Amino acid sequence: MQYLKSMIISLLLLLPLLVFPQKASLIRLEVPASLESGAFQVETIGEEGVLIFYESNEINEDNLRKWYFGLFDTQLKQVWLKFVPLNDGIYFVKSVRNENKIHFLFRSDGTGRAGDFYEIVNYDMKKRSFSNISGTIPEDAEIKGFEAIGNKGCLGVNLKRNGTDVLFINLNNGEIEARTVEPENDSYIETIDTDPVNRKFYVAVKYVRDKRYLDDKIIRYSAGGVQEKVFSIRNQEGLKLLRNFKFTPVKDNKLTILGTYDIVTGKMMTMKDLDNDEEAKGVGMFFLQYESDTQKILRYYDFLSFDNIYGSLEGREMNYSKKNSEAKDEEKPNKTLTAFFHFFSPQVIQKDSQYVFTVELYKPYYRLETRMEYDFYGRPMPQSYTIFDGYKFYDFIIASVSENGELLWNNDFELKEIRTFFLNKHVAAFEDDPYFSMAYISKGKIHLQTIDGPEDIHNDEVTIETQFPKDRVSEDENNTIVHWYDSYFLIYGYQRLKNRSMEEQSVRAVF
Numbered sequence: 001m002q003y004l005k006s007m008i009i010s011l012l013l014l015l016p017l018l019v020f021p022q023k024a025s026l027i028r029l030e031v032p033a034s035l036e037s038g039a040f041q042v043e044t045i046g047e048e049g050v051l052i053f054y055e056s057n058e059i060n061e062d063n064l065r066k067w068y069f070g071l072f073d074t075q076l077k078q079v080w081l082k083f084v085p086l087n088d089g090i091y092f093v094k095s096v097r098n099e100n101k102i103h104f105l106f107r108s109d110g111t112g113r114a115g116d117f118y119e120i121v122n123y124d125m126k127k128r129s130f131s132n133i134s135g136t137i138p139e140d141a142e143i144k145g146f147e148a149i150g151n152k153g154c155l156g157v158n159l160k161r162n163g164t165d166v167l168f169i170n171l172n173n174g175e176i177e178a179r180t181v182e183p184e185n186d187s188y189i190e191t192i193d194t195d196p197v198n199r200k201f202y203v204a205v206k207y208v209r210d211k212r213y214l215d216d217k218i219i220r221y222s223a224g225g226v227q228e229k230v231f232s233i234r235n236q237e238g239l240k241l242l243r244n245f246k247f248t249p250v251k252d253n254k255l256t257i258l259g260t261y262d263i264v265t266g267k268m269m270t271m272k273d274l275d276n277d278e279e280a281k282g283v284g285m286f287f288l289q290y291e292s293d294t295q296k297i298l299r300y301y302d303f304l305s306f307d308n309i310y311g312s313l314e315g316r317e318m319n320y321s322k323k324n325s326e327a328k329d330e331e332k333p334n335k336t337l338t339a340f341f342h343f344f345s346p347q348v349i350q351k352d353s354q355y356v357f358t359v360e361l362y363k364p365y366y367r368l369e370t371r372m373e374y375d376f377y378g379r380p381m382p383q384s385y386t387i388f389d390g391y392k393f394y395d396f397i398i399a400s401v402s403e404n405g406e407l408l409w410n411n412d413f414e415l416k417e418i419r420t421f422f423l424n425k426h427v428a429a430f431e432d433d434p435y436f437s438m439a440y441i442s443k444g445k446i447h448l449q450t451i452d453g454p455e456d457i458h459n460d461e462v463t464i465e466t467q468f469p470k471d472r473v474s475e476d477e478n479n480t481i482v483h484w485y486d487s488y489f490l491i492y493g494y495q496r497l498k499n500r501s502m503e504e505q506s507v508r509a510v511f
Contacts, residue, residue, distance in 0.1 A: 046485040049073040098148040133174035145192025149223040162186030168225030197249040199223040204245040246348045255290040280340040287405035304339040309412035345425040361395040393418040396427045409453040428481045444473030
């Protein structure tokens with residue numbers, strides 16, 4: 001029986017001058033860094049190693065900012081360090097794998113004179129070379145997705161006044177072909193995804209009129225950016241709002257999509273409901289399937305009905321639909337209970353004839369602060385303020401459905417002591433044949449759980465070894481665990497360490 005047989009690699013800092021200790025099952029690097037900075041970005045590239053990149057404080061003669069990219073081998077030894085000059089005033093958005101290339105998307109932060117623009121850095125893994133292109137986007141446009149197939153990138157943007165554009169970008173020369181989504185109606189891009197097997201782009205779009213939500217459609221584009229098909233979604237339950245579409249490769253002429261859904265009660269849904277993340281509206285997951293381009297199945301699974309999730313009890317917000325007191329007893333509907341959640345980073349893992357759906361649950365926290373202010377006459381006037389105090393991630397739900405959408409099993413992985421100011425993915429879920437295993441990092445430990453469907457068969461905690469024997473983790477932030485290659489995983493994040501035996505550096509913050 002194998003329980004997370006993987007060796008764990010811990011990467012806690014990057015600088016080429018450091019000497020890093022190595023032990024039997026762990027390699028650790030660390031450099032000084034602020035916990036709040038989020039300065040370093042990490043991209044695994046299999047047995048080729050790992051890319052780590054960051055924005056420097058160096059400007060070249062063309063007034064371009066130097067972004068440094070470092071390649072490290074599987075022993076975390078630096079192979080090379082190169083810089084790519086990019087326009088100043090940008091931040092990293094996401095990366096996309098595409099055959100033998102990785103595309104890094106950056107966008108402007110809106111503070112410079114150049115207006116709103118994007119930069120795409122292309123890394124060729126075979127040649128180990130970089131190239132980059134750039135382009136402009138409308139002012140205050142919201143990027144809702146970026147994917148790539150071959151030499152085409154697909155960038156979805158939601159515009160002011162409820163308009164949308166799908167931009168197909170030539171990743172070699174930067175040429176743009178813009179596709180306006182149904183100009184007759186306002187619209188909102190929900191998701192952009194790809195079917196890499198069949199080389200298709202999919203765009204999930206919500207249509208609105210008079211700022212009110214109408215319906216959902218899915219647009220399929222070829223790898224060259226040509227619109228091929230528009231799928232309508234027949235949703236008979238008007239209060240249920242489909243979100244976070246995850247597309248799977250077409251198989252046996254069936255297009256299968258999973259995702260989450262919200263419920264907005266007491267009013268007609270508007271565009272504000274789509275953008276408002278402060279209030280928990282998530283309820284469960286959906287399964288949508290087309291056969292020969294015709295909708296056959298749309299099913300909803302309320303997480304409250306799952307019989308095997310316990311960690312999520314802490315964070316849910318309850319809502320009752322009450323009976324009409326004036327109705328006759330036989331006409332009164334049953335009292336129903338719904339739980340509302342905040343969802344993050346839904347994923348789909350295909351295993352044999354199953355679709356395994358996973359999603360992280362979190363809850364925003366606020367604290368009330370009262371300050372004493374004084375009026376013109378010196379009289380005290382207490383003023384209270386609500387201050388955002390971070391996100392608490394508390395559960396990870398995993399559920400399996402058949403190829404026809406029948407729920408097979410459900411389970412969860414309770415998350416402990418994850419409080420962060422950043423919305424980042426925390427849990428790695430993976431096949432640990434014939435089981436599933438899950439892991440996350442918190443307070444200097446790896447928390448592990450292996451399941452056989454609905455049954456928990458193994459739980460463990462492993463302390464991440466620090467650089468010095470008496471180091472103690474007092475605080476951590478942005479912990480991430482990702483699959484690297486074969487049975488190897490990579491861990492990285494920011495820690496504040498205390499060590500009284502080190503007089504000159506009793507407290508240090510590191511990446």
